[in-house]
Amino acid sequence: MADNHKMWEELGMNLELHDQLCAVLPQAVGDVFLSQENRPEGMDYYDMVVADIHGIRPSELIAHQENGGKVFGTFCVYVPDEVIFAADAIATGLCGGSQFWVPGGEKVLPTNTCPLIKASVGARLDRTCPFFRIADMYIGETTCDGKKKAWEILSEDVPVHVMDLPQMKRVKDVKAWAEEIAALKDVVEKFTGNQVTPEKLAENIKLINNKRKALARLYECRKSETVPISGTDALVISQIAFYDDPARFAQMTNKLCDELEKRIAEGVSVVSAGTKRIMLTGTPLAIPNWKLHNIVETSGAVVVCEEMCTGTRYFERYVDETKETLEEQIDAIAERYMGINCACFTPNHARIDDIIRLAKEYKVDGIIDVNLKFCNLYDTEGYFVERALKEEGIPVLGIETDYTDSDAQQLRTRVSAFVEMLNN
Amino acid sequence: MYYVGIDIGSTASKTAVRGGKELMFVLPTGWSSKETTMTIREKLLEEGIDVSSDEVKVVATGYGRVAVDFADYVITEITCHARGGRELAGDDCTIIDVGGQDTKVILVAAGSVQDFLMNDKCSAGTGKFLEIMANRLGVTLQELFDMADIGQVLAISSLCTVFAESEVINYIGEGKKREDIAAGVVDSVAAKVAQLAGRKNLSDKIILTGGISSSVYFTDILSRKLGKTVQPTENGRYAGAIGAALLAEEKSRRR
Numbered sequence A: 001m002a003d004n005h006k007m008w009e010e011l012g013m014n015l016e017l018h019d020q021l022c023a024v025l026p027q028a029v030g031d032v033f034l035s036q037e038n039r040p041e042g043m044d045y046y047d048m049v050v051a052d053i054h055g056i057r058p059s060e061l062i063a064h065q066e067n068g069g070k071v072f073g074t075f076c077v078y079v080p081d082e083v084i085f086a087a088d089a090i091a092t093g094l095c096g097g098s099q100f101w102v103p104g105g106e107k108v109l110p111t112n113t114c115p116l117i118k119a120s121v122g123a124r125l126d127r128t129c130p131f132f133r134i135a136d137m138y139i140g141e142t143t144c145d146g147k148k149k150a151w152e153i154l155s156e157d158v159p160v161h162v163m164d165l166p167q168m169k170r171v172k173d174v175k176a177w178a179e180e181i182a183a184l185k186d187v188v189e190k191f192t193g194n195q196v197t198p199e200k201l202a203e204n205i206k207l208i209n210n211k212r213k214a215l216a217r218l219y220e221c222r223k224s225e226t227v228p229i230s231g232t233d234a235l236v237i238s239q240i241a242f243y244d245d246p247a248r249f250a251q252m253t254n255k256l257c258d259e260l261e262k263r264i265a266e267g268v269s270v271v272s273a274g275t276k277r278i279m280l281t282g283t284p285l286a287i288p289n290w291k292l293h294n295i296v297e298t299s300g301a302v303v304v305c306e307e308m309c310t311g312t313r314y315f316e317r318y319v320d321e322t323k324e325t326l327e328e329q330i331d332a333i334a335e336r337y338m339g340i341n342c343a344c345f346t347p348n349h350a351r352i353d354d355i356i357r358l359a360k361e362y363k364v365d366g367i368i369d370v371n372l373k374f375c376n377l378y379d380t381e382g383y384f385v386e387r388a389l390k391e392e393g394i395p396v397l398g399i400e401t402d403y404t405d406s407d408a409q410q411l412r413t414r415v416s417a418f419v420e421m422l423n424n
Numbered sequence B: 001m002y003y004v005g006i007d008i009g010s011t012a013s014k015t016a017v018r019g020g021k022e023l024m025f026v027l028p029t030g031w032s033s034k035e036t037t038m039t040i041r042e043k044l045l046e047e048g049i050d051v052s053s054d055e056v057k058v059v060a061t062g063y064g065r066v067a068v069d070f071a072d073y074v075i076t077e078i079t080c081h082a083r084g085g086r087e088l089a090g091d092d093c094t095i096i097d098v099g100g101q102d103t104k105v106i107l108v109a110a111g112s113v114q115d116f117l118m119n120d121k122c123s124a125g126t127g128k129f130l131e132i133m134a135n136r137l138g139v140t141l142q143e144l145f146d147m148a149d150i151g152q153v154l155a156i157s158s159l160c161t162v163f164a165e166s167e168v169i170n171y172i173g174e175g176k177k178r179e180d181i182a183a184g185v186v187d188s189v190a191a192k193v194a195q196l197a198g199r200k201n202l203s204d205k206i207i208l209t210g211g212i213s214s215s216v217y218f219t220d221i222l223s224r225k226l227g228k229t230v231q232p233t234e235n236g237r238y239a240g241a242i243g244a245a246l247l248a249e250e251k252s253r254r255r
Helices: A002-010 A015-034 A043-051 A056-066 A081-085 A099-106 A115-125 A130-134 A145-154 A171-192 A198-222 A231-240 A246-266 A291-297 A326-337 A349-361 A376-392 A408-423 B033-046 B077-089 B127-137 B141-150 B161-173 B178-197 B216-226 B236-254
Strands: A071-074 A090-093 A137-141 A160-163 A276-282 A301-307 A366-372 A396-401 B002-008 B012-019 B023-028 B056-061 B093-098 B103-109 B112-118 B206-210
Touching: A002 A015, A002 A056, A015 A043, A015 A099, A015 A231, A043 A056, A043 A231, A043 A246, A056 A071, A056 A090, A056 A130, A071 A081, A071 A130, A081 A090, A081 A171, A081 A198, A099 A115, A115 A130, A115 A145, A137 A145, A137 A171, A145 A160, A160 A171, A171 A326, A198 A231, A198 A246, A198 A301, A198 A326, A231 A246, A231 A291, A231 A301, A276 A291, A276 A349, A276 A376, A276 A408, A291 A301, A291 A366, A291 A396, A291 A408, A301 A349, A301 A408, A349 A376, A366 A376, A366 A408, A376 A396, A396 A408, A408 B077, A408 B112, B002 B033, B002 B077, B002 B236, B012 B033, B012 B236, B023 B033, B023 B236, B056 B077, B056 B236, B077 B093, B077 B103, B077 B112, B077 B206, B077 B236, B093 B178, B093 B236, B103 B178, B127 B141, B127 B161, B127 B178, B141 B178, B141 B216, B161 B178, B178 B216, B206 B216, B206 B236
Parallel strands: A071 A090, A071 A137, A137 A160, A276 A301, A276 A366, A366 A396, B002 B056, B093 B206
Antiparallel strands: B002 B012, B012 B023, B093 B103, B103 B112
C-alpha cells in the first residue's frame, strides 16, 4: 500500500480525505461479499481487483501513460470504447457510486441533482479518486440535463469532449450518432496523435465484443434454475467491466463461467431451491453501490438480472464485425449503440419490451424498479414500467433511493414485505 | 396455546394475544425498543404468559421487530397489517395505515397481499407530522382533531414537515385561529395520504388503521379526498399486532 500512497501523492490527490475512504472499504467488502456462502472460486480475481481498486488498475493506466498512451474517462454506456482503444488509448468508466464523494459535488451542484452526478463531480474536484486524476480527457454525453451542465463545470478543471446523443431513434438520429462517433474519432486521433485505421478499429470492435460476449455468458448462467452465482457477485463483475483491461476481463470472466457452467451441471446453487428470483430494472449501480443487492439477498431472495447500465444495457447486442471501411464500421457501431434503450429517449417502448423479455428469459418472480433519487427520466418512465408489468402479471416494487445508508431499514422493510408477498 | 403478536412501532408498541387468552395492550415505544420489549415480556408474564415457554408462539413486527429477541418469527408490518386488516375488513380490502413514521397502503385480494406502497423517507403524511404540529400548537392529538373539527381549513402547501412547521409558525405569528390552523394541519395530512393511495387501484372496502384509525373526522376528510369511503376501525391501531398473532397461530399450525 506504501507504493499506492506515493502514486496517489504524485496524482495530486487529497491523501488525508482519501485515507478516510480507504479506511471504510475493506469493512464494506467484507460485509457485502466475503460474508456470502458457497461463492465460486473464480470470484477471487474480482475480490482482489476491488480490494485494491485504487491501486492495481490505476498503476496500469499510469504505466500506459508513461509509454506515451492516453487515458479517456467515460460516464455512459453509449460512449463507444472501441474507437478509443483503436487509437491505442484506454477508456475507463468514471461513474461515482459512493456517498463519500457526494458532498464534494454538492459544493457546486444543486442538491436535487442525482447522486451519480454529484459523486462524479465531487470525486474530481475533491481529488479523492485516482481514476478521475489519471484520465487525460473526459468524454461526456448529453443523456440528461444534470450531466450536460456538470460537463461545463468539469471542463474548467479537465479537458472534456461532449458527444451529442440524440433523444429519438429515427433513421436520421442513428445517422447523427454516427456523425458524433466520427467526430469522437477525430478528437481521439488528435489528442493521442494516433490514427484510427480500419484495421485498428476492426481489431478493437472484436476486443469489446469479446468483453460483451463474456458478460453475456455470465448472464446466461444466471438464467439457470440452479443459481451458480449471487447477484451481488455478478453486480461487482459488471461494475469492474467498466474499468478493467478488456482482454483480461473477458479472459477472467470466461474462466469464471467455466466454473459456473460446471456448477449448473452439478446442481450447485448459492441459494436453496424455491428462493424467489428478482430482477432489478432502472438506473445504474455504479461501483461501490451494492446496497440494494445486499438488502435483497439478505432478505431471502436472489437477484438474477439487472436491466441497467451496470447490467444488460452494457453488453446486449454486438457490433457487426464484418465491415471493412471506417465509414461502414462507424455506422455499425452507431447502429449497435443506438439499440440501447435508455429512459433519455422518447418514446422508449423498446425498453419496456426488453424488461418483459428479460423477465421471461431469467424466469423472475418479481421486479424491483430502482430509481436513483432525482433521476427524473427513469422516475417518470417507471409509470409505464409498472403498468406494463402489472398487465403481464409480474409483481413489481418501485423504490427510490440514493447512496446514503439512512433509508436502509425502510428499504429492508419494503423488500422483505415484497419477498413475503412473493412467497405467499 | 398462546399466540402473541408484538408490533414495535416508532411511536407505540402494540401487543395482541390470541388462543388461551384474548388480550391487547399498548405501550409507548420510548427511546429503546429493547427496553420496551422487556416491559412487554414482563406484562405478558403477569398475565401468566411466559414467552420462553413452548406453549407460547410469538411473531414480532414493526420497525423495531428485530429488537424482539424472543420472537419465534419476524415478519414485516406489511404482511402483518394485511393479515390483521383482513380480520377487520374481509378477504378483499385496502388498508391505509397512518403510522408514526410511515404511511402504508396495502391491497389485499383473496386474503393475500397483492400490492403495497409506502411513503418515502420523509415524514409528511404520517403520524409524526400530526404529532409535531400538535406540539407546536400546544395540544394533544385528540385536541388537535377536536379543534380541527370546528375550524376552517387554512392552506398548508408545503409537503415537507419542517417547512410546513414554518408555515404554521407564520400563521401563529399572524394571529390566525388555532382551530383553523388545526383544520389545515389535518387536511394537509389527509391530502398527502390520499395522494399516496391514489397511485393504486383501491378496492371498494377501505379501512384506516394506525394510531388515528378511530377518528371519524379524519376518515371523513380522507374519504372526500379519495372519492371513496374509508371506514374508521375501533381497534385499528392493533391491526399489525392482531395480524402478527394470527400469523403466529397459522405458522405454528402449519408445522
